[in-house]
Amino acid sequence: MxxxxxxxxxxxxxxxxxxxxxxxxxxxxxxxxxxxxxxxxxxxxxxxxxxxxxxxxxxxxxxxxxxxxxxxxxxxxxxxxxxxxxxxxxxxxxxxxxxxxxxxxxxxxxxxxxxxxxxxxxxxxxxxxxxxxxxxxxxxxxxxxxxxxxxxxxxxxxxxxxxxxxxxxxxxxxxxxxxxxxxxxxxxxxxxxxxxxxxxxxxxxxxxxxxxxxxxxxxxxxLEPGHPLRELWEGVQYVRRTPWLLATLLFASIQVLVVVGPLDVLLPFAIKDHAGGGPSDHSMILAAYGFGGVAGALLMASRKLPRRYLTVMMCLWGVGALPLAVYGTATNVLVMVAAGFVLGVVFEAPVVIWGTLLQRRVPRRLLGRVSSLDFFVSLVFMPLSLALAGPVSHAIGLTATFVLAAVLPIPLAAIAILAARMPRDELEHPLPEDDAPVSPTVNAPPGERTVG
Structure with a gap:
């Protein structure tokens, strides 16, 4: 051959x-x-x-x-x-x-x-x-x-x-x-x-x-393509009719609202006021978060998709914000650096699962629209979170704001899991691992395929 x-x-x-x-x-x-x-x-x-x-x-x-x-x-x-x-x-x-x-x-x-x-x-x-x-x-x-x-x-x-x-x-x-x-x-x-x-x-x-x-x-x-607005509405309707998808997007919207502002706006003040740090310390903490994100993504990529994929994803996101409480209470920069690494790991690992679920469970003809809705939700709530972080911190205090951002996702994740019946859904829709070897002819162009 x-x-x-x-x-x-x-x-x-x-x-x-x-x-x-x-x-x-x-x-x-x-x-x-x-x-x-x-x-x-x-x-x-x-x-x-x-x-x-x-x-x-x-x-x-x-x-x-x-x-x-x-x-x-x-x-x-x-x-x-x-x-x-x-x-x-x-x-x-x-x-x-x-x-x-x-x-x-x-x-x-x-x-x-x-x-x-x-x-x-x-x-x-x-x-x-x-x-x-x-x-x-x-x-x-x-x-x-x-x-x-x-x-x-x-x-x-x-x-x-x-x-x-x-x-x-x-x-x-x-x-x-x-x-x-x-x-x-x-x-x-x-x-x-x-x-x-x-x-x-x-x-x-x-x-x-x-x-x-x-x-x-x-x-x-x-079918012939319809009006763009009708096609967009079809994507919205699909999300509305799909409990696990709707619950996850609603959870993600509130999580963005709760978490992004403290991370982007208030973290420098926590470093300066609580730990006596400066710009270089801020850079170190952000770098630790980045390295943690890479580690979490690679760890998830090297493993099989969990059997309880929805539950694992939501639980990781739910507890993933807990290191924010460290940002609000720590008086040592190195402790904040460690918290940043952990935060990166537990935030990025479920993102890998989420992207995989969209590509495996959403029909291909709707995948572009559903992906854009996911992206749009984050874009809409991010500026609002940035705008609210300062006033909320002024009203309840810097530490309380970080602690609230750390613990609020936990009950929200629990509500999403139960409301969408995710444990039942993931068992009714298993995603078996495809361990078959890649065929030598897969994705090869004409003229470059295996011949006998």
Missing amino acids: NRQRGGVFTDLGTRWNVPRMLRPLLRRNYRFLFVTLLCALIADGMWMIAMVWQVIRMGGSPTSVSVVSGGAAAGLLVSTLAGGVLADRLPQQRILFVLEIANAITIGGVGVLVLTDAVTVPMMLVVTFALGLVSGFYFPAYSALVPRLVSPGELLAVNGYESAVRPAASMAAGPAIAGALIALHSPGLALVVAGCLPVLGAVSVSRIRLEPDGAVADGADG
Whole structure:
């Protein structure tokens, strides 16, 4: 039997017993998609740093930086729901290709304008808003495409190491590369280089080869697309009729409202007032949280999906905020660092389960819309949480605010579990592990398959 290019990696992976977490990377199509994601994340991290320093270079104030940065959130809020509808209407591969080209033109173009001193702060705001719009279309399409490229049993691993790679690429690698290029020349050079990465991403996603009937199976039901608002309403109705999904989204909404504000707004004051720390200590605590998140994601990715997947997910989220009580009471920075690591582990591990459940239990024809609704809920409640954190702390005290944020998710998680009858639901809908080896022909394009 003569094995050609498409089956080499999968065949070797089967023989060498590749770890569970890495098995999806044996699939040719998913490798190309992963490269696309990596390029997008690094470019995003480079943009974030280069944008800030370009605004400062033009004499912008902290308020200017805040306004320009907020443009991305505004763009996301506007486009996320529409992105979900589009992801369920059109081939996701085509959507990602177009968006990568749009990112390349936008980021690279503003880089050229920076190098020629032709850019202004309002122009940077418009570009940031445009990039936010693109992101709102990007992630629903990406989330809907992944289940077509790997087996159901590999989705937990995919969500696990993607959860680990996202912060590493967008918050570490991208900013580091941008910082080096800014030090070498200017923010303009960093932006031009960042604009080249989406080109590589577009080339990579164009190399994905799907079976002809895959698009039909994923696109729905064979019916002509209806009005976008009607299709969006169909997604909302599906969530409303699905108890485990509705209960989890409602819980997540309140959790975002309760937790994000204390973490982002009040933590610096706890460090300064309770532990006598400063900016470097704040950075250490956030880094510990990030490392904990990576550890939690990789730990979950290396294991099988729990049999009681809904209960495990909700219990982890319920008790996961308890380290916030340490932030509100500790007088030692190292204790806060340890709490940050634990917080990262228990927050990120259930996120991996959640992403896997969406991709395994939500019908493919609705996955883009449901993913966008999940994203939209977080976007809506995050600014409200940030706005309320200060007044609540002023009213009941810093320590009480952190303790409240730490314990409130526990009864909320219990209510969600019981109201949606999650223990019964997960037993009635088991998600068996798919341990079958990856076929050497899976995801191989025509002409690259195993031949006898």
